[in-house]
Amino acid sequence: MSQNKTVLLIDDEQAFLEPLADALEYEGYRVLKARTADQALNLLAKEPVSLVTIDIMLDPGEQLGETVDSHSTGLFLCRHIRERYPHIDAFCISVVSDVSTIVQIESLGIRFLRKGETPLRTVLNMLRSRLTGIAYSTDRGRGKR
Amino acid sequence: MLQAEDHDIAQKLKVLEESNQQLIEKLKTVERERTEYLQNVSHQLVAPLNAIKWHIENINERRIGIERAQKVLKSIYSQATIAVHLAKNFNLMSNLEADHALSQLKEPLRDIDLKRLLINLANDFQPLAWDQEIDIGVSDSRFDSGPSILAMRPLISQVFSNIIENAVKYSNPKTIIVIEGTYKKEDDSFAVRIRNHGIQLPEKHQEDVFARGFRTPESKRKYPAGTGFGLYIAKRIVEIHEGTITARSAEGWTVFEVTLTVKGLQGKARYVSEQDRTPHR
Numbered sequence: 328m329s330q331n332k333t334v335l336l337i338d339d340e341q342a343f344l345e346p347l348a349d350a351l352e353y354e355g356y357r358v359l360k361a362r363t364a365d366q367a368l369n370l371l372a373k374e375p376v377s378l379v380t381i382d383i384m385l386d387p388g389e390q391l392g393e394t395v396d397s398h399s400t401g402l403f404l405c406r407h408i409r410e411r412y413p414h415i416d417a418f419c420i421s422v423v424s425d426v427s428t429i430v431q432i433e434s435l436g437i438r439f440l441r442k443g444e445t446p447l448r449t450v451l452n453m454l455r456s457r458l459t460g461i462a463y464s465t466d467r468g469r470g471k472r
Numbered sequence: 473m474l475q476a477e478d479h480d481i482a483q484k485l486k487v488l489e490e491s492n493q494q495l496i497e498k499l500k501t502v503e504r505e506r507t508e509y510l511q512n513v514s515h516q517l518v519a520p521l522n523a524i525k526w527h528i529e530n531i532n533e534r535r536i537g538i539e540r541a542q543k544v545l546k547s548i549y550s551q552a553t554i555a556v557h558l559a560k561n562f563n564l565m566s567n568l569e570a571d572h573a574l575s576q577l578k579e580p581l582r583d584i585d586l587k588r589l590l591i592n593l594a595n596d597f598q599p600l601a602w603d604q605e606i607d608i609g610v611s612d613s614r615f616d617s618g619p620s621i622l623a624m625r626p627l628i629s630q631v632f633s634n635i636i637e638n639a640v641k642y643s644n645p646k647t648i649i650v651i652e653g654t655y656k657k658e659d660d661s662f663a664v665r666i667r668n669h670g671i672q673l674p675e676k677h678q679e680d681v682f683a684r685g686f687r688t689p690e691s692k693r694k695y696p697a698g699t700g701f702g703l704y705i706a707k708r709i710v711e712i713h714e715g716t717i718t719a720r721s722a723e724g725w726t727v728f729e730v731t732l733t734v735k736g737l738q739g740k741a742r743y744v745s746e747q748d749r750t751p752h753r
Contacts (some may be wrong), residue, residue, distance in 0.1 A: 399690055
């Protein structure tokens with residue numbers, strides 16, 4: 328089902344990357360991880376990425392460090408991906424609760440999910456639905472079988 | 473006459489208005505800093521808790537095998553340790569912000585075996601360090617077997633965990649963090665050094681790094697959600713114990729040195745040691 332599609336996870340917290348990578352690999356996806364914006368841009372340029380998840384507060388890396396503010400690196404990446412890779416689906420998963428940042432991200436057509444509040448199952452369902460083009464079923468359907 | 477008075481009042485009003493405007497600007501800055509601090513606190517606490525929740529979901533839903541689950545359980549434990557460490561820092565910080573002296577925390581004085589304490593802390597932070605293939609080691613040959621020191625254990629523990637956490641965050645991958653200890657007989661003190669290899673601390677910031685909320689531009693870039701309070705808290709606690717703390721970088725290495733006197737606060741009226749707590753008969 329996954330047809331080995333590639334998902335790129337961009338986050339500087341290994342603790343965030345690990346469980347999401349475990350779950351996506353279990354579903355058969357190929358998972359790439361980037362811990363800085365530099366690394367993310369390099370991977371986007373050479374890998375056949377189908378979907379990305381983006382954190383907001385992130386180390387831009389040495390190449391972008393001079394020009395990008397680490398408090399809004401994710402916003403920079405969202406814009407960059409929408410501009411350069413419009414075919415790639417993107418989600419933003421972050422703790423950031425600043426409404427104006429969230430509005431800017433969602434105005435790019437990128438769904439914002441809040442870390443700590445969104446269950447992994449919900450994230451997986453949303454990602455899977457984008458990757459397969461099939462709407463995900465909610466938990467309410469469970470137990471009727 | 474009346475005109476002169478009017479002019480005088482108008483002048484005074486203008487001065488008042490200007491100082492009022494300055495106060496408004498100051499308040500706005502404080503409010504902005506407070507919001508940023510709370511966001512960073514939230515970011516730091518949510519990260520390990522989110523990891524714990526998602527790892528547990530993976531185990532529950534059997535998305536990972538037994539072998540992987542064993543590793544994940546270690547990671548969960550490590551994340552919980554980090555969350556507790558952060559919560560302790562924020563609690564200490566709120567005491568400091570409320571301008572309570574640390575002595576009001578009324579922690580009893582205890583004998584602390586520094587080497588054992590540091591081995592335990594190194595073990596606590598090792599799983600976090602493994603993420604970047606960093607090893608934390610207490611040097612056997614370079615840690616003197618001196619006497620225990622008399623101090624407030626939870627606070628001293630927080631000093632070293634803040635320095636070790638800092639070292640892990642700003643070390644280059646695949647490096648080592650070395651912890652050494654020297655007993656100085658001449659002044660009956662213990663010096664602990666924590667060395668790591670990574671982001672350098674410029675000479676001009678060697679003092680600033682202990683200031684409340686201070687962060688070097690490079691540390692801001694690498695770890696945007698930091699609060700700049702860990703080393704400030706460490707310094708305040710060391711000072712309460714009448715010790716010293718320094719930081720310097722050279723040739724790729726950064727060294728934090730904490731010196732504490734062995735007798736510590738013994739006999740100081742406001743602190744109570746376990747030995748002093750003889751029950752009344």
